[in-house]
Amino acid sequence: MTTPPHLLWTALLLVACANESVTAPPSAGDSGTDVTPDAPESPAPADVPPLDAPEAPLAIAWSPCDDFQGVDDGRAECADVTAPLDWDAPHGERLSLHVRHLRAPAPSGRAVWILMGGPGQAGDDGESLAAILSRRDPGLEVYLPDHRGTGASTPLACPRAESPTSPGGPGILPTEWPGCRDEVVAAWGDRLRHFSTTAAARDLAALIGATRAPGDRVMVFGISYGTYLAHRYLQVAPTQSDGVILDSLCPPGGCFLSDEDRWEDGETRALLARCAAEPDCASRLGPDAAARLEDLYRRVAEGHCPMAAPPARNAWLLRTALGNMMMNAPQRRAIPAVIHRMDRCNDADRTALGALYRSLWGAQWPAVAALFAQDAPGTPLVRAPAIPPLGAGPGVGYSFPLAVNILTSELWEPADPPPAELTRRWAGTIACRGVSRQAGWQTPGWPRYRDPLADRFFASEVPILLLNAAIDSATPARFARAFAARLHAPLQRYVELPDAAHAVVAQGALADDTSTTCGRELELQFLRDPRAPLDTGCLARTIPLAFNASAELSRLLFGTPSLWGD
Numbered sequence: 001m002t003t004p005p006h007l008l009w010t011a012l013l014l015v016a017c018a019n020e021s022v023t024a025p026p027s028a029g030d031s032g033t034d035v036t037p038d039a040p041e042s043p044a045p046a047d048v049p050p051l052d053a054p055e056a057p058l059a060i061a062w063s064p065c066d067d068f069q070g071v072d073d074g075r076a077e078c079a080d081v082t083a084p085l086d087w088d089a090p091h092g093e094r095l096s097l098h099v100r101h102l103r104a105p106a107p108s109g110r111a112v113w114i115l116m117g118g119p120g121q122a123g124d125d126g127e128s129l130a131a132i133l134s135r136r137d138p139g140l141e142v143y144l145p146d147h148r149g150t151g152a153s154t155p156l157a158c159p160r161a162e163s164p165t166s167p168g169g170p171g172i173l174p175t176e177w178p179g180c181r182d183e184v185v186a187a188w189g190d191r192l193r194h195f196s197t198t199a200a201a202r203d204l205a206a207l208i209g210a211t212r213a214p215g216d217r218v219m220v221f222g223i224s225y226g227t228y229l230a231h232r233y234l235q236v237a238p239t240q241s242d243g244v245i246l247d248s249l250c251p252p253g254g255c256f257l258s259d260e261d262r263w264e265d266g267e268t269r270a271l272l273a274r275c276a277a278e279p280d281c282a283s284r285l286g287p288d289a290a291a292r293l294e295d296l297y298r299r300v301a302e303g304h305c306p307m308a309a310p311p312a313r314n315a316w317l318l319r320t321a322l323g324n325m326m327m328n329a330p331q332r333r334a335i336p337a338v339i340h341r342m343d344r345c346n347d348a349d350r351t352a353l354g355a356l357y358r359s360l361w362g363a364q365w366p367a368v369a370a371l372f373a374q375d376a377p378g379t380p381l382v383r384a385p386a387i388p389p390l391g392a393g394p395g396v397g398y399s400f401p402l403a404v405n406i407l408t409s410e411l412w413e414p415a416d417p418p419p420a421e422l423t424r425r426w427a428g429t430i431a432c433r434g435v436s437r438q439a440g441w442q443t444p445g446w447p448r449y450r451d452p453l454a455d456r457f458f459a460s461e462v463p464i465l466l467l468n469a470a471i472d473s474a475t476p477a478r479f480a481r482a483f484a485a486r487l488h489a490p491l492q493r494y495v496e497l498p499d500a501a502h503a504v505v506a507q508g509a510l511a512d513d514t515s516t517t518c519g520r521e522l523e524l525q526f527l528r529d530p531r532a533p534l535d536t537g538c539l540a541r542t543i544p545l546a547f548n549a550s551a552e553l554s555r556l557l558f559g560t561p562s563l564w565g566d
Contacts, residue, residue, distance in 0.1 A: 058210040070131030075103040087202045098152035100144040108139030117224030119406040122151030122397025149195040151397030193449035205237035221245040238460035243530030249480040253455035258413045261436040265429035267473040281547040284340045305345035308369035322431035326473040329501040355559035409448045463491035463530035469500035499545040508542040
């Protein structure tokens with residue numbers, strides 16, 4: 001049997017940044033006005049001083065990057081930089097930091113450092129975004145650092161488990177994880193605490209200091225977990241940058257992956273509540289689409305509309321599929337149609353649902369179907385797949401051990417809910433990829449560190465553009481709304497894209513320009529001049545959310561031009 005890769009992947013950010021076909025409708029929401037704080041900022045503790053001027057600038061020597069995605073004109077270059085493992089012991093053990101650089105076609109003295117998510121993603125996941133930004137803004141220098149522990153930045157890796165010849169190939173199977181964990185812990189021990197978010201933030205400050213020429217304007221752009229890292233950067237280097245973009249916020253002191261299953265459930269219920277206001281949807285699912293789905297799960301678990309697994313697993317499969325669809329703006333438009341088709345379950349519906357599963361998982365589908373079928377009832381579901389949505393898998397530089405290292409110590413509830421509690425939470429969801437449930441079976445045995453900055457907030461006056469989607473199952477908008485109350489400086493602003501999905505840079509498809517998105521246009525404005533007024537007019541031109549789809553999208557998902565199958 002072919003085994004699906006990265007079934008142990010718990011990445012918080014599941015995004016294909018170059019995705020053009022995404023939607024986010026205009027409706028009531030913040031249009032980008034400045035926000036007045038209702039709570040004071042917490043200053044950095046005295047034992048972690050700001051690092052605006054590192055004592056020993058890093059030495060960087062660039063060489064061509066021949067495999068930079070989307071760029072073949074010789075502008076891409078890479079560097080491997082030696083830096084301290086422990087920034088508080090600068091003359092001790094060293095590690096390597098890898099950086100990709102896409103040179104500006106028309107240099108203007110402006111640069112942006114893109115911080116990818118996960119945790120666990122490396123810079124290679126941002127190459128397509130870098131290419132897009134460079135095309136749209138030829139004066140922009142784009143840098144993609146590999147977070148320490150990922151990619152080529154002294155990676156935390158398991159050579160045996162991730163070998164192409166291992167049982168799981170380059171992915172890590174549940175049966176391979178204990179050995180992988182023990183291998184990494186044996187190699188690094190207590191030194192794993194140096195692969196923290198704060199250490200990566202100090203890397204970023206040092207790298208910017210080493211590459212910035214006098215007079216340059218430098219911005220930092222974090223996406224999902226990258227916002228958590230960018231916020232930490234604001235704590236350790238509060239005045240170094242000229243502006244920071246926080247796209248899809250993971251804030252300190254509350255962005256806990258142990259609770260993500262419940263976030264996904266809440267956002268799905270919010271989406272389905274819209275069905276009652278849409279006559280075509282309400283005529284099929286009634287006034288309470290979420291209740292209709294809950295009843296459908298009961299019936300599927302009892303044997304209704306079997307697809308590719310025993311009844312209980314078939315319900316699990318549907319829950320995971322809908323959770324994946326919530327991460328993708330075009331796909332989430334079809335969620336009510338999936339519920340309707342499985343509820344009705346005629347021959348044409350079963351064919352369409354089979355096509356949907358193949359579309360969501362592609363070549364992995366046969367192995368995914370087998371995976372859902374093979375666990376005996378009552379078995380702890382270590383395999384609960386946090387499988388990425390279509391087109392959004394982790395890049396080659398992704399590090400699962402680095403992800404576990406950070407989530408166990410910084411992105412996990414202090415109460416440390418046991419696996420049984422996480423399973424109970426998961427069982428009450430109506431759409432969920434199972435990130436929390438899965439991670440609960442992976443964190444035991446991993447050494448935890450305590451970062452004094454992990455639950456504290458920044459104190460910085462630099463321009464900030466905070467963006468979030470209104471219905472975001474990976475980083476709910478309530479995090480961004482609460483954080484916006486801390487944005488006190490005149491050039492620190494929050495903009496919310498109503499009804500969009502995760503990663504605003506790819507959200508808000510424009511009705512009058514399908515080549516770009518509102519999120520991208522807002523971010524490009526900020527990158528051109530973070531101190532200039534922000535024009536949020538594109539919010540009114542985004543394609544509204546509706547539970548319908550073009551014949552093209554319906555064919556992609558269901559193999560038929562009719563979304564509802566009527």
